[in-house]
Amino acid sequence: MNAGKRNARDAALAGAAVEQSLAADHIPPASRKMLWRERIFKALLIVSLLVGMAVLAILVIDVLSDGLGTLNLSFLTSFPSAFPKNAGIESAITGSLWLMAICAFFVIPVGVAAAIYLEEFADRRRWWNRLIELNIQNLAAVPSIVYGILGLAYLVRGPLDLGRTVLAGGLTLGLLVLPVVVISSREALRAVPGSIREGAMGLGATRWQAIWYQVLPAAIPGISTGAILSLSRAIGETAPLIMVGAATFIAFNPTGLNSAFTALPLQIYNWLSSPQAEFKILAASAIIVLLMMLVAINSVAIIIRNRYEKKW
Amino acid sequence: MSQAGAVKAKADATASVFARSRPRYGELVIRASLVIAALITVLTTVGIVFALASETISFLGEVPLHDFLFGTTWSPLFEPPSYGVIPLVTGTLLTTAIGMIVGIPLGVGSAIYLSEYATSRTRKFFKPILETLAGVPTVVFGYFALTVVTPWLRKIGIEVDAFNALSGGLVIGILIVPTIASISEDALSAVPQGLREASFGLGAGRFQTSLRVVVPAAFSGIIASIVLGASRAIGETMVVLLAAGQRPNLTLDVREPVETMATFIAATGKGDIPTGSLDYKTIFAVGALLFVMTFILNIISTWVVNRYREEYE
Amino acid sequence: MSPAHDDSTGTSTMDADANTPSPSHEPVHMQTPALNEHMTPKPEAAEKIFELTDVSVRYSGKLAVKDVTVGIGTKQITALIGASGCGKSTLLRCLNRMNDLIPGATVDGSVKYRGQDLYASNVDPVQVRKRIGMVFQKPNPFPKSIYDNIAFGPRVLGMNKDRNLDEIVENALTRASLWDEVKDRLDESAIGMSGGQQQRLCIARTIATNPQVILMDEPCSALDPISTSRIEDLMNELKEQFTIVVVTHNMQQAARVSDMTAYFTVEVAEDDKRYGRLVEFAETETIFTNPSDQRTEDYVTGKVG
DSSP, X not given: OOHHHHHHHHHHHHHHHHHHHHHHTSOOOOOHHHHHHHHHHHHHHHHHHHHHHHHXXXXXXXXXXXXXXXXXXXXXXXXXXSSGGGOOOHHHHHHHHHHHHHHHHHHHHHHHHHHHIIIIIOOTTSHHHHHHHHHHHHHTTSOHHHXXXXXXXXXXXXXXXXXXXXXXXHHHHHHHHHHHHHHHHHHHHHTSOHHHHHHHHHTTOOHHHHIIIIIHHHHHHHHHHHHHHHHHHHHHOOHHXXXXXXXSOOOSOOOSTTOOOOOHHHHHHHHHTSSOHHHHHHHHHHHHHHHHHHHXXXXXXXXXXXXXXXXX | OHHHHHHHHHHHHHOXXXXXXXXOHHHHHHHHHHHHHHHHHHHHHHHHHHHHHHHHHHHHHHSOHHHHHHOSOEETTSSSOEEOOHHHHHHHHHHHHHHHHHHHHHHXXXXXXXXXXXXXXXXXXXXXXXXXXXXXXXXXXXHHIIIIIHHHHHHTTOOOOSSOHHHHXXXXXXXXXXXXXXXXXXXXXXXXXXXXXXXXXXXXOHHHIIIIIIHHHTHHHHHHHHHHHHHHHHHOOHHHHHHTOSOOXXXXXXXXXXXXXXXXXXXXXXXXXXXXXXXXXXXXXXXHHHHHHHHHHHHHHHHHHHHHHHHHO | OOOSSOOOTHHHHHHHHHTOOOTTOOOXXXXXXXXXXXXXXXXXXXXXXXXXXXXXEEETTEEEEEEEEEEXXXXXXXXXXXXXXXXXXXXXXXXXXXXXXXXXXXXEEEEEETTEETTSTTXXXXXXXXXXXXXXXXXXXXXXXXXXXXXXXXXXXXXXXTSOHHHHHHHHHHHTTXXXXXXXXXXXXXXXXXXXXXXXXXXXXXXXXXOSEEEEESTTTTXXXXXXXXXXXXXXXXXXXXXXXXXXXXXXXXXXXXXXXEEEEEEEOTTSOEEEEEEEEEEHHHXXXXXXXXXXXXXXXXXXX
């Protein structure tokens, strides 16, 4: 090492040492600059969370102040009308309930079965099982409008040719939330400890018996929470229903699977795109109803989760 | 299964008490139905790809690929029609870009707060708010953009049109905050505690530890969350349909109305267009483009997330 | 025996730093004797850098260690030993307020550093940790280059404003006797180093911030015997400039490296709750050859775990 550099470093070290020894005896309070930097950074982070909260608050206040006035029993029990003061959402509510029922009827058995396969039977070393997993992860992020195209091409028209029926709408929504149900059911199954499976199989149960009598019952709270949350997502969806051609001017409740239908979010969309200001107010009223339905559904999920969820 | 095989071999050799009484057909049927359920998810993807591809190929038989991808006028309903998708793509990218400018700082900021600063009490307060935000239907966000944000923009002196890219983009930004925040928070929380302790032990503050140690260590996960957020923003339909209008508009002026790929699909799909018509096929062609764009982003994001999960597990 | 250092700190710190081993300095190989025989100030005579009085630590109300009163001498190695759960790591983490990072942790009693109460309201824990660095049980290098690992501390503390960062890095690595092994691959990720190298890197990283005290929480428990012996050699060298407090579950290690030893034990309260207590604090030689408490004797002679 050359001498010049060495001297320079020794000098630097000595300098540092003096500074250090002076400071060493007493620990000063936090430097003002550091303190402010910490405060500002933390404040910015909190603000970023508060923005989301503020949007929610403003949204709710705005919807309530616009829509509460026209929200009454006749609004809930009337059919759509060209005249704002006669218009209501009965057919939209029943349509949404039909959609939810059809969706649940399709997606819960299929989603849970797929989850059981992937979690309990599938060998992750096989490429096709990994592909199924990857595919589900990807499907969960496909835009909902694309599901609408799928529904239009294969359910409404094309091979199944169901027409613009509530069945086509419910199945389209079912396909849309299927990945969500599979993913949440798998998490619920995974949370059941392996010792339960081993315990059952150690008593001579077959693999399926272990799943059916032990694992599945233990996972049901988790599975139902996930399924209910995915249904709440399904009834809030609009874009796919536009594609499968749910009409908005439906002055009757669905009478069966082949019935034409409308739905709450669709009715809201339709009223919002109307130029008349009165209809925008009706949209706000309908949003209150939709949000209340979602709150109710989510509360059920939360109650189930809190009451039945086991900590292993 | 090897276990069953072993039992069977023994049964053949000795006819012992371990011999299987009868084949378990019931279990086979059950297993087959489970596999079928899993295959429905694959079938969904195949269906999407096949539907989009077949109609798109047919569309490209009538409109040259070059005109579709690089044409700068989108006017399928005019005479003569023009099918240049560029205005729809720029409209999409414009609202997405505005959304990302809002969504990235808010989402990542929320995640850093929740993972590095929040006590268990503040987490219990803030997490449900993010979850609620994620659960609000997009049509409701569309209402918010149209009836709250646009009037506010005008009030603060931004002369926006009644339908404009800015308010749609801003609300998309809010919409993707929960997506970005939750995945980023997972990534930040997965950073080993030892790294934080090392940093604090060296006299770094929380601010420095968060930005110089934890965020860099979780960087790939944060990127994945942003990519997924972008994918959601690109595919978002209702907010833009309600707030940004339906005018194919090759512009960077955020005060003007724009049409995005998703809003074109929804607006066209709404009408009763005949199967097999060129208008019908445009839905699929634009849908295919949208699907490819979001698919690439989703795959990148999934790949990155799976990779860092393996790293820490 | 008279103190080797005059502990009117100012000059001695300066001397120590000015005599920093240069890169060409050969690491001194010790033949790790059964008991530490190096030139050290007689333990009793050393000036106390820490004075703990009746220190108790609770996690969310649950007592972890109770009523510890102990003084830790400047430029000595003090070992904290005892069975697991005896609160030795908890106590160590009081000394630089690392416990602050655990929600619900509370510290009662007084922890004085050079006469100043570390838990006074106007004391900034970040400033505390600048002076009292820490090395952890498991090597925890940042997933960055070797260089950036060392440079992290000086950068966040703003030390690079008046000193050349390259010099700081070289100096710290040299003092941790790691320079020769890594000087050609400073840009490579620290994750690729061996466990022992990683731990020495973590020590170098701490040295680079120029602390007064280095706390070590079972620094060798994740390492093989050869790496362990290198770290022990390193500790003996570092004692020239730093006060070291080391938690160890390895009694031989305490015997080999430390000047003073504190033995902790687990006590069971009437309600069956367990907490740690200090049994005996004395010169290491006394603890291992002539302990005054029967429990200490049982522990060091291997009668109890």
